[in-house]
Amino acid sequence: MMQNNGRLWAEPNELSRESPAEGVTLLHGFCREDAPQIYEAIRQVESISPFRQMVVPGGHTMSVAMTNCGELGWTTDRSGYRYTPEDPMTGAPWPAMPEILLSLARRAAAEGGSAEFRPNGCLINRYAVGARLSLHQDRNERDYSQPIVSVSLGLPATFLLGTLRRTDTPRRIRVEHGDVLVWGGPARLIFHGIAPIRAGHDPLTGNYRINLTFRHVASDD
Ligand code: SIN
Numbered sequence: 001m002m003q004n005n006g007r008l009w010a011e012p013n014e015l016s017r018e019s020p021a022e023g024v025t026l027l028h029g030f031c032r033e034d035a036p037q038i039y040e041a042i043r044q045v046e047s048i049s050p051f052r053q054m055v056v057p058g059g060h061t062m063s064v065a066m067t068n069c070g071e072l073g074w075t076t077d078r079s080g081y082r083y084t085p086e087d088p089m090t091g092a093p094w095p096a097m098p099e100i101l102l103s104l105a106r107r108a109a110a111e112g113g114s115a116e117f118r119p120n121g122c123l124i125n126r127y128a129v130g131a132r133l134s135l136h137q138d139r140n141e142r143d144y145s146q147p148i149v150s151v152s153l154g155l156p157a158t159f160l161l162g163t164l165r166r167t168d169t170p171r172r173i174r175v176e177h178g179d180v181l182v183w184g185g186p187a188r189l190i191f192h193g194i195a196p197i198r199a200g201h202d203p204l205t206g207n208y209r210i211n212l213t214f215r216h217v218a219s220d221d
């Protein structure tokens, strides 16, 4: 392990972890080795349900392009945020969650202290240079007993790690290709966001950052 400005850096093949707040675990490089296969699975999903920029209820178009896989996918339009079993763009069910993604999410959740994670939805975010996500809570799931598992691929980003209060200034945490962030328990409803992505090039994803967030969404039945 090397020390660099107080931060621990993983040597190749060595996993380092941090807990930047209670209930939050950052697993550096957790899926770096599997990233090409993970990215291939995302390409398959995207070929069925393409990335698209959604509109929020206020009428603004999001800078992040999104798609989903799993039983329930998160969408927004002028009438509000919700989870749906069908992709509103295609009218067909969202693509099934590829096994490689499900197993990654479950292993990461276990590292973060949740051995029984059963994600039934995965929102896939694609950030071009300049794209950002403003501070928000993930609360459309209606079940907060399971964590959020967030996987970063491609261009690095600054994750804004807030608290349970919107007005607290968020901490800035760098997330890189292959990092996985897990938040749950007392941190499940933290405010979080992504600062504008800086220009760069990644050998796998080109000019994009890709993020996967796995969730357990309460179903109506
Ligand atoms: C999200 O909050 O849905 C995405 C967070 C991220 O892109 O890291």
Ligand code: FE2
Residues within 6 Å of the ligand: 136, 137, 138, 192, 213
């Ligand atoms: Fe979120």
